[in-house]
Amino acid sequence: MKTLVTGGAGLIGSHIVERLLERGDEVRVVDSLSPPCHAAEIVPGWMPSDVEFIHASVCDKEAMTRALQGVDAVFHLAATQGLLPEFSQFWQVNSAGTALLYELIVENSLPVRKIVVSSSQAVYGEGCYRCPTHGAVYPGARPLAQLEAGEWEHLCSQCGARLEPQATPESDVRPATMYAQSKYSQETIGFHLGETYRVPTVCLRYAITQGPRQSLTNAYSGVCSLFATRIASGSRPVIYEDGRQTRDYVSVSDVAKANLFVMDHPEADFEVFNVGTGNSVTVLNLVAEIGRQLGQTVEPEVVGEFRLGDIRHFSPDVSKLAALGWRAKDGLDETVRRYVEWFVTQGDVPDRFPEAEAIMRRQGVIRPVATRTEKAG
Ligand SMILES: NC(=O)c1ccc[n+]([C@@H]2O[C@H](COP(=O)([O-])OP(=O)(O)OC[C@H]3O[C@@H](n4cnc5c(N)ncnc54)[C@H](O)[C@@H]3O)[C@@H](O)[C@H]2O)c1
Numbered sequence: 001m002k003t004l005v006t007g008g009a010g011l012i013g014s015h016i017v018e019r020l021l022e023r024g025d026e027v028r029v030v031d032s033l034s035p036p037c038h039a040a041e042i043v044p045g046w047m048p049s050d051v052e053f054i055h056a057s058v059c060d061k062e063a064m065t066r067a068l069q070g071v072d073a074v075f076h077l078a079a080t081q082g083l084l085p086e087f088s089q090f091w092q093v094n095s096a097g098t099a100l101l102y103e104l105i106v107e108n109s110l111p112v113r114k115i116v117v118s119s120s121q122a123v124y125g126e127g128c129y130r131c132p133t134h135g136a137v138y139p140g141a142r143p144l145a146q147l148e149a150g151e152w153e154h155l156c157s158q159c160g161a162r163l164e165p166q167a168t169p170e171s172d173v174r175p176a177t178m179y180a181q182s183k184y185s186q187e188t189i190g191f192h193l194g195e196t197y198r199v200p201t202v203c204l205r206y207a208i209t210q211g212p213r214q215s216l217t218n219a220y221s222g223v224c225s226l227f228a229t230r231i232a233s234g235s236r237p238v239i240y241e242d243g244r245q246t247r248d249y250v251s252v253s254d255v256a257k258a259n260l261f262v263m264d265h266p267e268a269d270f271e272v273f274n275v276g277t278g279n280s281v282t283v284l285n286l287v288a289e290i291g292r293q294l295g296q297t298v299e300p301e302v303v304g305e306f307r308l309g310d311i312r313h314f315s316p317d318v319s320k321l322a323a324l325g326w327r328a329k330d331g332l333d334e335t336v337r338r339y340v341e342w343f344v345t346q347g348d349v350p351d352r353f354p355e356a357e358a359i360m361r362r363q364g365v366i367r368p369v370a371t372r373t374e375k376a377g
């Protein structure tokens with residue numbers, strides 16, 4: 001097998017590369033080594049020497065033509081991500097990059113046997129909730145006035161009751177942000193072109209993925225790196241809203257395994273799957289676990305601010321992939337343990353949070369509420 005991994009110098013891609021090499025595949029990587037994931041355009045030290053590395057963008061037609069030569073299978077991970085207002089870039093890289101992949105396969109009649117496209121839980125928007133009186137509800141983004149008043153929970157638009165978050169199945173797609181819409185477009189492009197030109201395609205929607213090799217330079221995402229660098233530099237991790245928002249933190253090792261699983265199972269073809277643990281925890285739980293594993297008592301700073309575009313709670317329904325025989329193995333403690341084990345070998349890592357925070361504040365991503373500073377309870 002010759003396998004192409006786009007974005008193979010990143011968090012998830014690098015773990016897929018490692019597993020492919022372990023099982024004897026020949027591996028080619030296309031990666032632009034883009035900021036903010038990579039500070040300098042240098043191939044990371046962990047990139048195995050037996051990988052054929054092409055330093056290029058997935059939007060570069062000539063480079064992608066070379067990259068696809070002799071390839072049996074593709075894991076497509078390269079993407080522009082984040083909360084910054086790079087609206088057009090999400091479409092240029094994520095959507096156009098995916099379309100180009102299929103375009104070259106069709107144009108050159110390449111015998112690619114399967115493509116696994118990396119999507120995201122972002123396609124669900126706020127996800128699925130339940131009102132005790134009105135049943136299933138799919139709320140839109142919380143109104144700005146509500147957030148500015150420091151009311152964090154979703155409320156029923158009919159009766160005002162607090163909504164209870166539910167596990168969200170694959171069918172409940174409601175992409176909101178430009179990032180989310182571009183990730184969903186990668187799925188529709190992949191399924192449409194894959195079906196039309198008979199290139200089996202699978203889309204995976206990852207929960208919040210954590211683990212070794214998470215970028216230490218990207219101060220906009222990668223919550224373990226954000227909190228760990230802050231704690232290690234003696235500063236208090238900054239928490240938006242009240243810290244009680246919940247997320248499903250899945251280990252990168254499990255996400256890489258899920259990629260290989262769907263690649264190897266024809267039953268997965270032309271299907272989309274959630275990839276997560278199915279157990280969401282609060283952001284405060286995560287910070288406490290990182291502090292515990294770093295051997296430090298951490299007092300997070302709940303600053304009474306919020307970030308535009310953040311969702312309140314999310315929990316994926318992971319039963320569809322479980323029905324095919326795959327489940328995540330790592331719980332929060334194991335996921336954080338592996339991350340911290342790697343983090344402490346990375347030397348002095350500068351805390352890039354203040355700079356990123358200043359940019360997000362200038363761009364209106366971080367917004368204040370009436371109450372200013374309070375401690376996490
Ligand atoms: N990490 C998560 O929590 C998460 C959650 C949901 C979905 N995803 C998706 O998983 C995929 C991989 O994410 P990750 O966490 O490994 O991110 P990452 O930032 O660690 O890696 C992404 C890699 O893609 C490369 N890249 C960016 N633009 C490129 C381009 N134009 N051409 C070629 N390479 C390019 C970057 O240089 C980087 O090495 C992405 O598609 C992302 O949308 C990630």
Ligand SMILES: [Zn+2]
Pocket residue numbers: 131132133134156157158159160161
């Ligand atoms: Zn109601």
